[in-house]
Amino acid sequence: MKTLRKILFATAALLVFATADSNAQIVVRARLYHRGPVVVRPVRPSAGHVWVENEWVVRHGRYVERPGYWALPPRPRAVWVPGHWDRRPGGYIWIAGYWR
Known part of the structure; x- marks a missing residue:
């Protein structure tokens, strides 16, 4: 709108x-x-798997997007906290997601 x-x-x-x-x-x-490409999640391998959204990783000095994937939590009741961009002097950096 x-x-x-x-x-x-x-x-x-x-x-x-x-x-x-x-x-x-x-x-x-x-x-x-630009909203980016539409990502179609593959079928969940099991009820215990959690979807990990797209992440940004540094390769050859540049940020590249790594597609989302299904992952098993490393311990019971672990929750995936998605990554985010954090403003820093001179620009932004990617704070990677983690299991809490």
């Missing part, structure tokens, strides 16, 4: 400027939200 509003606003602004001066040029830059 927000993306639709942004597109409509940009179109309205473009029309206003286009009718105001026919020699004017407008450059519109938009950062569109």
